[in-house]
Each structure stands twice: as structure tokens, then as C-alpha cells.
Amino acid sequence: MTRPFALRVRNLSRKFDVSAPWLNRVVERKPKQYVMAVDDVSFDVPKGGCLSLVGESGCGKSTVARLVTGLYPPSNGSLEFTPDINGAPLSAQMIFQDPYASLNPRWKVRDIIAEPLRELKLRETEEEILARVAELLTTVGLSPNDGGKFPHEFSGGQRQRISIARALATEPRFLVCDEPTSALDVSVQAQILNLMRRLQDEMGLTYLFISHDLSVVRHMSDRIAVMYLGRIVEEAETETLFANPRHPYTQLLMQTIPNIEHPKRAREVTTGEVPSPLNPPKGCAFHPRCPLADARCSAERPAVLTLKDGNRVACHRVEEAEGDSARELTGPNSLSA
Numbered sequence: 001m002t003r004p005f006a007l008r009v010r011n012l013s014r015k016f017d018v019s020a021p022w023l024n025r026v027v028e029r030k031p032k033q034y035v036m037a038v039d040d041v042s043f044d045v046p047k048g049g050c051l052s053l054v055g056e057s058g059c060g061k062s063t064v065a066r067l068v069t070g071l072y073p074p075s076n077g078s079l080e081f082t083p084d085i086n087g088a089p090l091s092a093q094m095i096f097q098d099p100y101a102s103l104n105p106r107w108k109v110r111d112i113i114a115e116p117l118r119e120l121k122l123r124e125t126e127e128e129i130l131a132r133v134a135e136l137l138t139t140v141g142l143s144p145n146d147g148g149k150f151p152h153e154f155s156g157g158q159r160q161r162i163s164i165a166r167a168l169a170t171e172p173r174f175l176v177c178d179e180p181t182s183a184l185d186v187s188v189q190a191q192i193l194n195l196m197r198r199l200q201d202e203m204g205l206t207y208l209f210i211s212h213d214l215s216v217v218r219h220m221s222d223r224i225a226v227m228y229l230g231r232i233v234e235e236a237e238t239e240t241l242f243a244n245p246r247h248p249y250t251q252l253l254m255q256t257i258p259n260i261e262h263p264k265r266a267r268e269v270t271t272g273e274v275p276s277p278l279n280p281p282k283g284c285a286f287h288p289r290c291p292l293a294d295a296r297c298s299a300e301r302p303a304v305l306t307l308k309d310g311n312r313v314a315c316h317r318v319e320e321a322e323g324d325s326a327r328e329l330t331g332p333n334s335l336s337a
């Protein structure tokens, strides 16, 4: 049975104009240049669940986050929130990687958290606003007295708790979390992830979670979409992805996860570099780094196939290996509705 979705994204693209200034282009006879930061991406975020986007720096994760929160308009494609999420005060709230940079250092914590309440007039009196701030601080594991302090008086983990409290102020149903723990120590990361899971259970929140680290998203996610150079290369249920990573790039990312046998792994891919998005490789964008690549991979871009188990993968070699069990639906990137 298909799970109801909170957000449905179809064929979403976003390009950025990165051309040199007009005069330089004319003098040097250079054409306009574009980066395809997000290229024909489709996914569903399950209601009350968590979909994670994973991939190396520059693959387009943050741009998807900004498209979902409305910070950027798409160049193409659609975003559809279910009506109850659209009806919430803001359809999607965002939690950022660096809580210090996203908290105004000159404001007391209570004013930081109260800002959206005041802005959107969600409480009538100052007393009600302060009561709500105290409630939010308690919800994220801080003390109501912490409202009188400034951001620099807190540790990194506590500052991320403050960001979460502020994001929750408007009672959103949908949170976009862009690398919320990657600036934190591993032990603090676990505390913040546990807090986010508890809040999800208690408030029925839906998460779009973004990380470069598969091990971080493993225990948060119902499904994981792996991105490479602006496109989704594999999307699967979390346990299936870990048990049977099909795309060679997912397999490469798996090799960066520390485990008992390899406790000191780098956590980041150290073999080969991501090609420039200004000049992406022809065919499959991953083929220059792929141990399985053959002539077809350098010539023909693989479509995103939906497999019998509902998971999706864009790889000629997987398609060949899975034979009849792989089936293409109505076109590249389509999902079973």
C-alpha cells in the first residue's frame, strides 16, 4: 500500500546563471553559463515520516531544501504539499547546519524564539508569547530561564536546540533539516537526533532531512534518496538501502561509514572527485568514478527506473543485472503514485 505523502516533488529542476559579468562576456566572447544544481528530481516525503537526501558536497541537497522552503523558485517541475501541511502557518520550516550563524548574536534567546510568534501574530499578548517561549524551551530540553541568555552562552548542541525551538514556534507540520548535526561532536549529534525523533513522534512531524553522512540519516529515515550532481541516483527504504545498495555510488558512500571492523573510516568519500557541475560528464554523471562503467555508461544517461520493490535506481548496470525485475514506468524519474 502506498503511504500518504506530505510533500510530492516531481521533475524539479533549478539552474543558476553563473556567467561572467556582461561586459567580460562580450569582450572575451564567452557564452552564458549555467549550473544545473537540481536536475529533474522527483520524490515523495511520507506523511509523519522522514525522507533523507544524501550525497557529497555540491550534489544539490541544499538547493532542494531551499526550493522546498520557498527560498528559491524552481526553474522547472512541481512541489505539492498535502492540504493540512499547506494550511499550517508556514508550509515548511528550516533548521540549518550552523546554529550560530542562523541565530542573531545580539538578541536574547527568548526574542529569537519569539520572533516568528510576533511576526505572524500567533499570540496576542506579551504574556502569552513569553509563556509559549518557555514551553518551547522546555520541549527541546532547555530551561525557561535560558531565554534571558545570548546565543554565545550556549554550546553547539544547545544552540541547535534553540534553532529547533524557533522552528517549532509556528507549529509547523513539516521541517526541512539541512545538515542539522554536522557541526556537532558525534556524542552531541546523537542527542540532537534523538530529540528530533522524539519531537517527530510527539508532534507527528514530517522531515526532509539532508546530510552528507549516511550513518547520520540511517536511524532517522524511512526512505533515503542518494543524489549525485543534481540528480537522484537511488532511492529506497532505509533498511533495503543498507542491506542491498544497488547503485555503485551508494556502495561507495557505504564504504565511508565507520563500523566495528573499520572504526577509523574517513566518513567522506576520498576516492576520486565530483566532476564540475559546470561541465558534467556525458552519459551517466558518475561514470568517470564508477568501477563498473562501460561504453554505454559514458554515452547514455540512465533513466531512473522503479524496481518491483518500489525502490528506484538510475544505473545501466543495475538495469542489466536485474533484468525483468526492473521496469520503467511512464518515463525518467516517475514514481508509482
Ligand SMILES: Nc1ncnc2c1ncn2[C@@H]1O[C@H](COP(=O)(O)OP(=O)(O)OP(=O)(O)O)[C@@H](O)[C@H]1O
Pocket: 016, 017, 018, 035, 036, 037, 055, 056, 057, 058, 059, 060, 061, 062, 063, 064, 212, 277
Ligand atoms: N546561488 C547559487 N548560485 C550559483 N550556483 C549555486 C548557487 N547555489 C548552489 N549553487 C551550485 O549548485 C550546486 C549544488 O549546490 P548545493 O549547495 O545545493 O549542494 P549541496 O549538496 O547542498 O552541497 P553543500 O553540502 O556543500 O552545501 C553546486 O555546484 C553549487 O556551487
